[in-house]
Amino acid sequence: MQSALDQFRVSISRVRDLIALHNSVKAQATGALDISDMLRAALVLAVSALDYYVHEVVTLGMLEIHRGNRAEPKASANATQSAFSRFEVSLGGARQDRLTAIDIAAWLETEIQQAQGYAFLQQTHSVSALIPIISSSIQSRLNNTSWLESEIRKRLGYQSFQQAGKIADAIRYISDKKLWDEVATQMSRSAKDIKQQLNSIVDRRNKIAHEADIDPTFNIGSRWNIDELLVGDAVDFLEMLVESIHQVL
Structure with missing residues (x-):
């Protein structure tokens, strides 16, 4: 499962490179040139890196369980089988x-x-x-x-793992730990605060990806404000979040 984390680190490095490019161009350009879409692209890519990490770590974890290299998670109190055992294949x-x-x-x-x-x-x-x-x-x-990996990727490929609840659902396939409580311990913050910040970042990503980041309360073409501090904080948070999730697993 280490490869999932390694790929995330590569992706986040690309995000930071994009932010650095924005800052460099901004320092040399006039105020009339709006390059804020570079920051919007960076934020979307950062959330995509999180999404891809969850897909990969769950896929690899399920394959490890199938091979007997990882323990199957225990069933929850209201279920007779674990989420792994309930996973359907054709x-x-x-x-x-x-x-x-x-x-x-x-x-x-x-x-x-x-x-x-x-x-x-x-x-x-x-x-x-x-x-x-x-x-x-x-x-x-x-x-x-290979057949099972193909089945898992096909099934999970239809889903998005960005919001806190969806991520927890995915991790249940490979772990019975209370994800957000464990992550909260790793990050020295409350689980509620972590989930709220994550969902806020994802909501902003969705505005960019699905609504062109348009602010409907102003004139046509007006967009929600974005700056390097906002995006930088979001990237720092997502990086710490994924590193903490991986430690928990």
Whole structure:
């Protein structure tokens, strides 16, 4: 799951580069040149980096659980199964594993032939000699989760993980911890304040992305005010937030 955090750090670095570019151009340009849209782009990109991080860390975490490398979260008090166990995949995706299990002998023969060569199958071998080969083939098959990864990405791809509630819902697939309480401890702030600030940043992002940041109370073309301090604070907060979430996980 570390790769999800690494990618977030790269994305946030790009955001900071964009803010720095804005500040450099602003210092050299006249006041008549409005370059505030660079800041709007930076804010949208920062929230997108958060969204992508949540998608990635949940996808990778679910694959780790499936492989047995991560513990499955416990079911909540009002549910009989964890969110992970309730996650739905298509029968088409799971069908190939079922077909393999039905004709396991033919599958093993093919796997051993590919790994050891045709001549190996023409020889006589003891069971003890075959066990490591069979075990390796089965282990390799179990670790091949490309179909499941595709299913998870497809299902999660329809969703947005930006608002506090949506992020908590996503994290429940891989963790039973009370996310915002744990993050609040990491950030030394109240969970309520953290969620309010996050949702405020996302609301502003939505104004930019979906409403062209238009302020309808003024004349046509008027936009909500934005400056480098507002965007810088938002980026600092989002960076600290993601680092804290990753520590919790």
